[in-house]
Amino acid sequence: MPTPAESVGSLATVARTTVDVEPLLEALRASGAKITTARRAVLEECARAEADHLSAEELTERVQARYPEVHLSTVYRTLELLERAGLLTRVHVNDGPAAYHFTADAHHHAVCDRCGRVIELPAAFFRPVTRKLEVDYGFVASPTHLTVTGTCASCV
Amino acid sequence: MPTPAESVGSLATVARTTVDVEPLLEALRASGAKITTARRAVLEECARAEADHLSAEELTERVQARYPEVHLSTVYRTLELLERAGLLTRVHVNDGPAAYHFTADAHHHAVCDRCGRVIELPAAFFRPVTRKLEVDYGFVASPTHLTVTGTCASCV
DNA sequence: CTTGATGCAAATGGTTTGCATGTTT
DNA sequence: AAACATGCAAACCATTTGCATCAAG
Secondary structure (H helix, E strand, O other): OOOHHHHOOOOOOOOOOOOOHHHHHHHHHHOOOOOOHHHHHHHHHHHHHOOOOEEHHHHHHHHHHHOOOOOHHHHHHHHHHHHHOOOEEEEOOOOOOOEEEEOOOOEEEEEEOOOOOEEEEEHHHHHHHHHHHHHHHOOEEEEEEEEEEEEOHHHO | OOOOOOOOOOOOOOOOOOOOHHHHHHHHHHOOOOOOHHHHHHHHHHHHHOOOOEEHHHHHHHHHHHOOOOOHHHHHHHHHHHHHOOOEEEEOOOOOOOEEEEOOOOEEEEEEOOOOOEEEEEHHHHHHHHHHHHHHHOOEEEEEEEEEEEEOHHHO
């Protein structure tokens, strides 16, 4: 498990742990899936994108820069596989296409109604509320997908 | 001209404040919009649905029970108008169609990943977190649209 | 060599739009 | 009468699927 404490000290934004795709591929293989060019490439592009949340189409473009024969529909199938495997998390920040990021890189989103800007919030941010959810309703909130809409500082 | 107020609610089913559509229509008119059969009917069906979150298509079916000529695309246009006017709030609980409810009836949603069940949470539930959002990020959370995903009590 | 993965094209589902016509103000 | 709203069909966009072929195990 990646410790959030790894981003110690620095004043910079998010010191994000660079994801190594090999263990992920290994996990896939262990689950009976075959390792293909497309699957490796999709994971690598996700790793390269780091903080960005890429849509299936954006991901396809980037993958095709190296492997032009990889088809959009394959990327969709790959993303579905990776999501079911728990490696990627799908996120709907606004209307339009879904976006993906590594599940291990847990965080939430605050999306501005006006400018569309997305603020990433640390996973722990919603702790008080999710605990209350569990106590009051027996509902166990996912630590990786929570979206608030509202108005960001520069749009108020 | 549509049928006037038949909203003399007896037979009360839900413990929710019954919404009176007349003031809402008045607000619309005040903003320069014209009052039409479709607009009145959409608001009335929203009021009748109370707790349910209806999609554009469901809403259209219900409206058509009384006014068969009202077209799906008109309902979409009406919903967009009502949302822009701040009267309705659009919500994406899961994949599939968006759903709508009165903005005045503020609440949030906890959606179960497994069974799709939707728990409605009181508007005040997220208070501590939204305040922190404002303090830390200057982000003013909308009081009407916040969705948590996770696993509900009966699916754990 | 067997099973699963891919490319492609065509279908799908939700939503939007162009335009001629009809309705509200 | 002017401005706006509607019905309808057709376009649109993100995503999914059927099927013949191909590659990983």
